[in-house]
Amino acid sequence: MAIIDEQLPDLQVNIGNLLLKNPVLTASGTFGYGREYQAYVNLSNLGGIVVKGISLEPRPGNLPPRIVETACGMLNAIGLENVGLKRFIAEKMPFLRDCGTQVLANILGDSVEEYCILAERLSEIDGLAGLEVNISCPNVKMGGVAFGTNPQMAYELIAALRGRSHLPLIVKLSPNVTDITKIAQAVADAGCDAVSLINTLLGMAIDIRSRRPRLANIVGGLSGPAIKPVALRMVWQVAKAVKIPVIGIGGISSAEDAIEFLLAGATAIQVGTANFVNPQVSVEIVAGISQYLQESGEANVRNIIGSLVIS
Amino acid sequence: MAIIDEQLPDLQVNIGNLLLKNPVLTASGTFGYGREYQAYVNLSNLGGIVVKGISLEPRPGNLPPRIVETACGMLNAIGLENVGLKRFIAEKMPFLRDCGTQVLANILGDSVEEYCILAERLSEIDGLAGLEVNISCPNVKMGGVAFGTNPQMAYELIAALRGRSHLPLIVKLSPNVTDITKIAQAVADAGCDAVSLINTLLGMAIDIRSRRPRLANIVGGLSGPAIKPVALRMVWQVAKAVKIPVIGIGGISSAEDAIEFLLAGATAIQVGTANFVNPQVSVEIVAGISQYLQESGEANVRNIIGSLVIS
Amino acid sequence: MLREIGRLIRRDLLTEDILRLTFIAPKIAAVADPGQFVMLRIGKSHDPLLRRPFSIHQTPGDNSIQLLIKVVGKGTQMLAEWSVGQDVDLVGPLGKGFRIEGPEPFCLVGGGMGIVPLLFLAKKVLQKFPLLRLPVFLGARSANELNFLAEGFNEPGVDLYIATDDGSLGSHGLITELLANQFGAKPGGLRVAACGPYPMLKSLAALCRRLDWPCEVSLETVMACGIGACLGCAVPKINQKGYAHICTDGPVFDAEDVRWR
């Protein structure tokens, strides 16, 4: 089909079997269960929503303070507060099912078995387009992060999950490792459909007056623009190392940021902390990507994915 | 001795046998060879100066562009441009010898042997107070970073160096690892006098117009306020894990920042990128620490080191 | 709950470190309730990164909102340098405000910057119940601080009670003591709505519990999103394992629901 000048670029991308209307998702833990942003954005303009991490049982989360701002970033130690699987299905899914975009559940367990039960149950219900397996939460003792730093454990977990769910499986990786491509490779070998990265960097802040950590949990996860260079580097490394799609996350606050990740090889991106700063940023990023493509004479977002020029 | 109200706090700290008049050093690669800052600060007010990394032979460094600003940080890929051992001794040492503060040489080699020759030669000359062994430079192919990510290699390198130099040995650690305490432990076991951390986080930035990396080297080291939370967390972890002194580095831009590191367990700190923003910041930090101690009624900086309160 | 680009139309420096900002923001002004807050973006730079929460002080005119801001850190410092005419990025009105119910014995208790949202509440209450007498207890460190915070409460219907820590204005001592002295011995219930520093609210909650008065308190915390998405603004609930969230379940809570520490 000939490209007509005025035609809008095609923004669709595939993550395994999962078709997204555009490459912009919202990141787990930063967009609630979608409903919280309904007043600010037309959810159906998003490529997808990844909901707050879900565990088998409800979790109260960590003691406050849970949040502290840092230079161009923030530390959080929410501790995976969530309503648990049952209430998620009963209370959150009805709204999400009709919100007009793809919904992915982010899951987290203490053991392979717990992950498997979560995956199985969530695969039985209507309205979920995929699962994001969090093996990288730095804020809970048994937060899956053991799986996220050990390629062998990661492999075994994903291989087990693969047998229990027909849904697209995306594995969310931790940046707090020496070589992230090793973990990516392991979970790709285990049969997941995509990897998403990065989760937060482990950080800390101290109140010099009280001489106490600023977070009750002592350490927390660093997110926001501060981490973008690290995230982009890891996405570039992983995109070269694996054959499955990569979803880029980390400090994305504008269409320009998102495009950097696409050029580095990400098939889609997730917007996290920036939602707090500007609740409308996710849809502004969709529009900005479209405009960039038009200005560059590209009919299709897939043309720019991984198109970084290295001389 | 009784503390008189008006008396200035004692800022002296020891790094092994090395006595510093205060805990504020300037970080390698951000303060040239000292002379560059002579017009801005009284160098003798500093605890010490760590000079730009030195290799056996001169190195031209990487192709430009070598620097790009990021959110609250910067990426650099200088590629260890330096005048080499011989010219360092001939051209830089005469000034440094008389600059009124402790001078430490930062060294970097491609092999154990190269590190050893550097250490030996530098131990023979007058005027150096110690050696900082860089096993963490992300910007040169053989930049020592292999030593910095492998505890066994790190151990062997430092054990070899220990036999070749009587100078205090400080090992500079890379943050780009899964567990920095393992490397710290290894080099402590090998007999170094202190560890300093962190070197830069590996990052990347892309120009979306040209679709090229913003650095000719593609990736570079992230420094500045953006990385402070990660650095502080690592310093806290390492200070708990090893018995030798820890020198905190990463994003320190004010006395408050420096004090956070001292509370977390750092015996001294290094100021890096902040020197570029404010060439006088290092001495302002010395003054700010003194003021904090006075306001807190502490006579001695050593009282606050590691005094973080955890309930 | 909407995002609105407003405009700063007035900027008054009340004391060295207290600032009154008035914004044109008709959509937010139209639906704001007393006790609700807005999240203000400080600038276009990523540092400071997060929006800052501020209570709505009042809605003068019908299309504007007014904030009263104390300079305490980086973000508020930058606000102090704003100039009239500039655009401001607002999200609001957010949270659950104070209850306004049938005419009943009702009083307001405010301490320090916690006085800010009470002016809006007093005005709304007196607008709804023009015949009500509304006791308002205001406390602060000193006359210097209180003068400006108490400005605006000189309305018919308000009975103003004042206390300062240093005795430089009104009674010398805590505002909760003044409240107990004035009403603690009187028969009949009194409903209390309060905002102020945590220790004040805690002792007020204890007082009200002892006297069996219903009491609402407005709490503060660091917030990232302000809209219930980040779960950062947790406050321990009483008799329950979990947490409430100040930005959506509050900032106004029944004092009985808070696990005071």
Next chain:
Amino acid sequence: MLREIGRLIRRDLLTEDILRLTFIAPKIAAVADPGQFVMLRIGKSHDPLLRRPFSIHQTPGDNSIQLLIKVVGKGTQMLAEWSVGQDVDLVGPLGKGFRIEGPEPFCLVGGGMGIVPLLFLAKKVLQKFPLLRLPVFLGARSANELNFLAEGFNEPGVDLYIATDDGSLGSHGLITELLANQFGAKPGGLRVAACGPYPMLKSLAALCRRLDWPCEVSLETVMACGIGACLGCAVPKINQKGYAHICTDGPVFDAEDVRWR
């Protein structure tokens, strides 16, 4: 080479995106040479983090310096919002400026924002050699841009040659072509001092090499420190493996020393 807290005393918006800022900064003004630059801190926030380099446009009066700034990104955008009276954190004067030698046939060539430092140079040269005739070649995209950049060159002693890419002022075409046309065929040497976009400087260097004219060019790059400490501002040197550093070895270089790419 010093750090000075100056004050912004004048702010002129010359075009939509070109800004003229005048600062009181007596210590820097007293020692500045044409071709040198200052590093300006944008704000107290960490974003943008690094200082930005700007050439000294002139030193009007004796205790002030003037900059001419084009808004191209985040930092310069913020500069455009500065207000008269505010403090500014300056480091300077930095770098090696243009050579000013005995009276000799000498001309200046500037393109776009590269014209900025040439005004200072022209003034200094004519002050030192009042009888000299100084040909000044200025090029820009259009009249609109050039008008303001050329302002100030209407001094006795200056022979102004103008070219624009679109022909809206002066000759139509490149300023290097105009230079070649005017002086390329004349006998005798001409020393050239130039500042402008890289392609212009590159073709000028080629021209001068062909005509055997000495030529100095002022180069730009991203800088972190501006004082020789970070080694970030590398520029490949000719006939050598290593690099020169724009902030200390330059920004003004002999065109023959640069490895043009």
